Amino acid sequence: MESCSARPRISHQLWGRELAKILIVEDNALNIKLFCDLLAAHGHEPKAVTDSRNAIEAARELSPDLVITDIQLPHVSGLDLIRLIRADEKLAEVPIMAVTAYSAHGDEERIRSAGAQAYVSKPISVVKFAQTVDELLAGKHQPVTQES
Numbered sequence: 001m002e003s004c005s006a007r008p009r010i011s012h013q014l015w016g017r018e019l020a021k022i023l024i025v026e027d028n029a030l031n032i033k034l035f036c037d038l039l040a041a042h043g044h045e046p047k048a049v050t051d052s053r054n055a056i057e058a059a060r061e062l063s064p065d066l067v068i069t070d071i072q073l074p075h076v077s078g079l080d081l082i083r084l085i086r087a088d089e090k091l092a093e094v095p096i097m098a099v100t101a102y103s104a105h106g107d108e109e110r111i112r113s114a115g116a117q118a119y120v121s122k123p124i125s126v127v128k129f130a131q132t133v134d135e136l137l138a139g140k141h142q143p144v145t146q147e148s
């Protein structure tokens, strides 16, 4: 797990917004940089893992307020990772935002039924990305409806 923000965590709130520990699971270095820079610019504390096989362990260690995961990942796919998080005793309740390069028909439903509350398609809109992060941290999204 790489710490990808230079800024130390100084307080829990900044201009009334909740600052958060955010775990990013993404195999593309440019996207990691983009997401980390965006989140750090909003005062959050982002950490990143590039190998999804390490994601559960990293999440258990970090206890993140939000997980942002790519869907197209080698080894453990984003959908499988979402299901693993939902099945994990310690992580089951953490909000998950999926990021996906292909918005094929039915993708959103698959992502949501795996247990993610929100998804943003790539190339990301910076505004939509930041807004969705804020909403998830504020608990404004529907609770998870897991497939049974």
Ligand code: MN
Pocket (backbone or CB within 6 Å): 026, 027, 028, 070, 071, 072, 073, 074
């Ligand atoms: Mn990918």
